[in-house]
Amino acid sequence: MGAPRKLVLGAFLQTPSQHTAGWRHPRADAEASLDIDAQIAFARTAERGLFHAIFIADTLPFPMVLDPEVLSFSSRVVDFEPMTLLSALSVATKHIGLVATLSTTYFEPYAVARQFASLDHLSKGRAGWNVVTSSNGAEALNHSRDRHPEHSRRYEQAIEFVDIVKGLWDSWDDDAFVFDKASGRFFLPAHLNVLNHVSERYRVRGPLPVARPPQGYPVIVQAGSSDAGRAAAAGFADVVFTAQSDLAGAVDFYTDMKSRAAAVGRNPDHLLILPGVTPVVAPTRAEAEKKYRELQELIHPVAGMAMLSAAAGTDLSGFSPEDRLPPLPETNGDKTRQALLVEHAQKTGKSIRELYRWLASGYNTVVGTPADIADQFEEWLDSRAADGFNVRFSSLPNDLDDFVELVIPELQRRGLFHRAYEGTTLRESLGLPRPQSRYES
């Protein structure tokens, strides 16, 4: 056997805070969402901590029925648009990967291919695309559509969409451009490839007006955990995010995804599985538990109830925080999230207040010392439940700062985490091969 496996860590940066009350913490920067100086500071801290990548979720916070009074207790209502933010961060960082979420349901493949290819060139090979199919029906209301497409159709569309985008990224061979001042020849004509994609859904000719990305293709990330989501990820993803609340479930998911990858002829090592985790860390357990308790008590009941309603896919504001969760109607939104909620409520018998506090904390919160956090990471890595984690921070910058100061050194001491970035691109840092062009023989 060679060296022990090392963890891949992503920093999931949601501003002003992942936890609904995180922005109210005394050390939190409540105004960070549209402050580029704050965002640059977060990204540089994550880079100092050698996180492989920053992940930016897409803010789609607005429920189908808007109630401004309820919404006004939510901090996740405005932020930078992901592609513009990561482009700005690309020149303020040097090594860290930059992963943005973009929906295949409401954009055109040509536009998506072009912006990600551009970001990959801007960052010299550090771009990643988190492919989502949009679980939020409210998006349809902003895109001149009457209805959100049905769940399984969205995945069919996503698979075709990613295939078109990859085809467009191959528009120019890696060695197409010669810039020959003497002859006047800018590129070699035989190295231009025209996609000519035609289907019922899409007609995209190409070529893309961007050279092949430095990584060949930016890293593809996928987070759906339904059967359709898993099948899609096994086919096209390099990295899978997943919400797992316990080790046994995480092992099942990991095993399933690796075997799905093998079944479609891929090397399972080239599909990285990163469960989400929310560490609440302090030098002692007592301090960590106090920190967690204080955070949970900061949740405003109106915000808590709104969050629970969103996860449930139905309005629960008529219930009291002391009530139990009622039976829920079937959702056309995020089925995985609803199922996780129902399962947890049944298993624990929690009240609505306890449920929104559980939701607010994230599905896999680890409260403890740096050694406690490292113990769980090590256990999941050794149990083949994870190749690493997508780390979420209750509050920014404080929880990110604490993680980099306290947990990263402990992981490095145990030989579980790198001490420098490997290579120059995100693919190299993740140990993933550079994909060949479909036109290469």
Next chain:
Amino acid sequence: MGAPRKLVLGAFLQTPSQHTAGWRHPRADAEASLDIDAQIAFARTAERGLFHAIFIADTLPFPMVLDPEVLSFSSRVVDFEPMTLLSALSVATKHIGLVATLSTTYFEPYAVARQFASLDHLSKGRAGWNVVTSSNGAEALNHSRDRHPEHSRRYEQAIEFVDIVKGLWDSWDDDAFVFDKASGRFFLPAHLNVLNHVSERYRVRGPLPVARPPQGYPVIVQAGSSDAGRAAAAGFADVVFTAQSDLAGAVDFYTDMKSRAAAVGRNPDHLLILPGVTPVVAPTRAEAEKKYRELQELIHPVAGMAMLSAAAGTDLSGFSPEDRLPPLPETNGDKTRQALLVEHAQKTGKSIRELYRWLASGYNTVVGTPADIADQFEEWLDSRAADGFNVRFSSLPNDLDDFVELVIPELQRRGLFHRAYEGTTLRESLGLPRPQSRYES
């Protein structure tokens, strides 16, 4: 009367070169198009020269019928996507405006509003949007459409589109966000505005997940010079780009646009008219003329013919460089460009080679000393033919460097150009008021 009027100057940065052969110049950086370090250097030179803004055209270089052999002599085939590039430049510059071109024909108003609002926050108030309706039918082929929309319908759509975008920018009042940690209130509910736009063409609910832009609205630029384009610009634009080849025509255009603005109830001083100009400058006239001649001789006949075909809206490759321009079929593309070409050909009797050399040089090339360039700028400003210029550079970085070294000091010496940026936003630098929200009483 107060101080003399001062010029507004935009730096129109097309990489690797505005002139089709510019990249072949010995001092040119032929590889700049996808090199962020080169782009940052250009932007910083423009900022050192106190240009009010950088303008980025959208690369839509691919003709309806692709001939890779012909295309391979063209340098304008790949570059950064404009929104991602300007986002990157926003953190590498401090004062200069950042104007990107985006089409109202192939994007959704919600996505456009969101990215420009984000860029305005990233740049702390320096974003501008050059609204185009897309003259290139080849775009339809990449967006699952069979046909490019007809010319006048595109402008109707653009007017509605801009109105929706402005409505989305007003989603949050300027003082909406209170970030109140004590009460848990993030924003004031009465200061959220939901657009609810419904028409045959668009249904957009809002709100935008971005706070109101620092400038209220990013600066709106328009460049169409047809009657429909002028009417649209008089209604919604802050800045108009225009292709004018002589003083008399420029005065007519300027007068027409200012009176159109007044006719719709606007202050004509708040609609800035910037004709394009391509200076070829050197310390002496003989040097400048030599520089120009050498550049024109670098045009490869295949590239020249392709450029002329694009402007003509029809394939001219069957003709010889010695031939005269044949009668042209009506175009559904850029009518203004075709009409300018036909008028110039008729007036001058030029051969096809002379015509593509004329096209390559830009419609308003001024060859001479710094004093010659300043003379023309001063004459156009004093004659009310221009409020300033959109300056094009045959070759980068050399022509930008020469302009900043030689022409800017001459303009400043004459009191025609500022010696420092006024204010902090692009609107302040241009002397334009900050627009009120439509919801403000």
